[in-house]
Amino acid sequence: MRAFIRQLRPALMAVVVFTLLLGVAYPLVSTLIGQVAFGDKADGSLIVRDGVVVGSEFIGQTFTAPEYFHSRPSAAGAGYDGSASSGSNDGPLNEDFLAAVQERADAYRTENGLDDAVAVPVDAVTASGSGLDPHISIANAHLQAQRVADARGLSLDEVLAMVEDHTDGRSLGVLGEPGVNVVLLNIALDDLTK
């Protein structure tokens, strides 16, 4: 016991010193570097239009109007709640989950005027892990393109070209998967038809 008590003094001092070094100095230095070298990114890659913050390029949003590309289903709060990231965590056999997938697939087909023969891309009917996924698959975007074109009075080709412009490829060509950034794409569409 006495041997243990003898170790408490270095223990206490070590916790205090490491708290100052790792809990204060390290995040402060990191923040300083981040703010100087990558200011906008360190602040969350915010999108500002006419002086108003309208979102972040990395954080998805809910879109329901037909002239917008629609994001994936989201389990973050009431949907794309940036203050409550979350997946559904439903198991693969969860009845509620399977019913929700069916419902989303039906709604997706109705919305986009697709008949039952068209297979719905899986990302369109499943919630992401974060609930904030800013991307949809290219397949998903292609199936929504006609609806968006009709609602905006654009040609399908114009809309598809916009989709391609806002498709993020794999990092360095091989890392991760490509996806269409819905937030940036919808903003660009608004700019085009304003």
Add this chain to the structure above:
Amino acid sequence: MSWQNVLQVLALVLLLGVTVPPLGRYMAAVFGSRSDGTAPGDRVFNPIERVLYRVFGVDSKREQRWNVYALSVLAFTLVSLLGLYVLLRTQGSLPFNPTDRGSLQPTGAFNAAVSFVTNTNWQWFSGEVAISHLTQMLGFAVQNFVSAAVGLATVIALIRGITRSGTRHLGNFWVDLTRGVVRILLPLSLVAAVMLMSQGVVQNFNGHTAATTIDASSGVAEQLIPGGPVASQEAIKELGTNGGGYYNANSSHPFESPNGFTNFMQVFMLLLIPLSLVVTFGVMVNDRRQSRLLIGVMAGILVLFTGTTMLAEQAGNPRVAAMHIDQSLSGVQSGGNMEGKEVRFGTSGCGLYAGSTTGTSTGAVSCMHDSFTPIGGLMPMLHMMLGEISPGGVGVGLSGVLILALLSVFIAGLMVGRTPEYLGKKIQASEMKLVTLYILAMPFALLTFAAASVVLESANTFQSGPHGLSEVLYNFASTANNNGSAFAYQGTGTQWYTITQGISMLMGRFLLMIPVLAIGGSLAAKPKVPATAGTMPTHNALFGALLAGVIVIVAGLTFFPALALGPILEHLSL
């Protein structure tokens, strides 16, 4: 898997192949492998360390016996635990809390404090909802560093026990702790934090930024965009195999991992130090063949489990396919089981992460494991149940595999009727008793609490059917192995779970760590016996197969009955 996915895995192997050997040699020098005791960077680090030792009030030249070393670990942990507990209990009235988070309740704070002090980073709460910026920095970030450094120190003490003879001293804990932080974890983290920030991981002290959403007709007029010193936390979260996300969604959150590159880098970061430590071991015992063999066994298991998860998730959910949903891989989508996964990572990036986070004791996730297919979810669960030795957490993983190596030589010794030896040390009854304690502690901490949770009416917070049992098993496997990932549907913020999982984290940490130090102490005192023709070599394929067999059979016999009723039954009912 697409060819890009295959290249992604090969790129990871290549990057590790280039970085692991030099880092391993560097760490060996940091922990005194050179005969003159010097290490690269002495000119910079020595003066800093001298100041730290003076403040701590320790004599850096004075070495400790195993029991004093263990007492130092426990004293440091106790003070850390109390400090973090008080911080969590009072954060609501402390400054630097722009999102106005309240203090935690006693059992919740106990669980969270234990979790970060034991390198588990299990989170029953959701980070952005429950924790203030101050607690993240002063509490969680600090423990991310030092809990990893404690793991590092203890395995170094064990290795010294193997290499030394006729002494009772294993080194000085305070010196090992300090050098691990100052020379290894901190410099690597700073580099990693900058790299992450360059990709879009946030690093600021803001609370929420209110954004006016683009589609006003969506019914959501405002979106709160979170802030926080995330990149600095993220860096050590991976490098220290901690795994506690700043945000609830962990590395699936776009602000923790914005693109395929950051997902890849994070997988690399969490494998880097555990693998390098095996090289460190080879240098310190002066036999590189030993580290090659151990890396081979670890990598074999890692590839098997990770690959199976990736394939199972890419194959998708047959129930979903039956609804005419397209889960196929093509040029326009990555397909697979996308519930709980991000488009930018796909099933491959996610499976790669899931295998690596459970093979190390990290527990960070870039997709939600609870929504995996039954086989996809079985793999990470079983990967933890192997004891996290492929390659395991910082320090504790190598300790684990060395203990299993001792068990393997013992079993081989029994078969041929010779006294077992490992690297010139006779393995006798006293070591084997400690090995047995080590082997039994984790399954005990896992299965007893999981069994009690299943029968307790009030502990039923899981989904119905076999998946519910999978959740209970996964979550106690995670706490008992100090992993921290979760089948997160299950509510674990209740009093029952915060207390039992807190206890299982403590057992999984210290009922393993103390026997490791005791074994180190016991081995250090023994003379080195020269290798003879009758000595079983521990660097060839035969021993590798034996070791892998022991790893799989020990875990298999222990956990198969429970797994049969959980994920395996679920798979059969797909």
